[in-house]
Amino acid sequence: MRVLLVEDEPKVAAVISDILRFNGFTADAVSTLEDASESVAVVTYDAVLLDRKLPDGDGLHWLRHRRRSSWFVPALILTAEMDSVDDRVEGLNAGADDYILKPVNMDELIARLRAVLRRPTTALGPVMRAGNVEFDPAGRQVWIDGVSVKVPRREVCLLEVLMRRFGRVVPKAALEESLFSYDNEVSSNALEVGIYRLRAHLSKAGASVSIRTDRGIGYILVLTRPEVSEAKHASGKNSEVSPSLVQQK
Structure with a gap:
């Protein structure tokens, strides 16, 4: 399965990408929302791991826009800073399938990703x-x-x-x-x-x-x-x- 990782911290992106590949996923890593948009336009992904604070905007705003455009690829939000209850509720209501706080245990991340991927595709959309x-x-x-x-x-x-x-x-x-x-x-x-x-x-x-x-x-x-x-x-x-x-x- 192919996963898009949107993460602007090079070391974090490298670690997560390596773990994904070790667990049998094909991983593409980008550092901006612009690159993420270009990637999903040409590649069919099975899931997206998405940071919130990125150089060119909030990953959650990007996800909300994608959901409104009939894009229902499973998305897991990864964030270290926006971790209040309100932030998590906002993320889930915007169409995220899971909301994970950094630092995250890599075994837990893989387990959560696999859990999301087991859900029926037709049940993923917010509307x-x-x-x-x-x-x-x-x-x-x-x-x-x-x-x-x-x-x-x-x-x-x-x-x-x-x-x-x-x-x-x-x-x-x-x-x-x-x-x-x-x-x-x-x-x-x-x-x-x-x-x-x-x-x-x-x-x-x-x-x-x-x-x-x-x-x-x-x-x-x-x-x-x-x-x-x-x-x-x-x-x-x-x-x-x-x-x-x-x-x-």
Whole structure:
């Protein structure tokens, strides 16, 4: 497997590159984001190890830009300075698959890299898609045909669960667990009301998917307009779920 290492400290880059090669990886090392962009433009990498503080910018900003351009190569952030909880949360929300603080044990680095590479590729992107509907789990944003749609919090939770199981029936109990904590007082028809409102939001915004009822069992998100063109929903975000992945998700 081929790994791109973006690290501006020559000694650190040399050590990590040697360890990667010793463990069976092909390693390319660059020291700037410009070189990283040129590398990923011509080579298909299996993973990227990315420093944050680089001579020409923040590696996290580079990664966020790549994720918005439908680039879902696994990325592990390596940093010695930006190590607060907020920094780590920001990194993971921006699309990093792991956030590792330097100095890192090399055995741990290889183990974390292999763990990330074992994940299904289709689950790596930060934005999910079903038909012309897109959802960003980190930002809690919904787009339909590339246009932002305001959806209340509870309906967003329902949409997320349904999109994660696109094309499959989601039991009522699973949907209720996504909406309510143990401390909530839940009315008997709370789920039905939430589904009704979510259907209204999707329909009003022209979604090419709809929610069907499997009576007595649960609900299923299905594609209702297969003729919707790729151009319609290609809004420049990475895709986790699409109609072509119904059998996988």
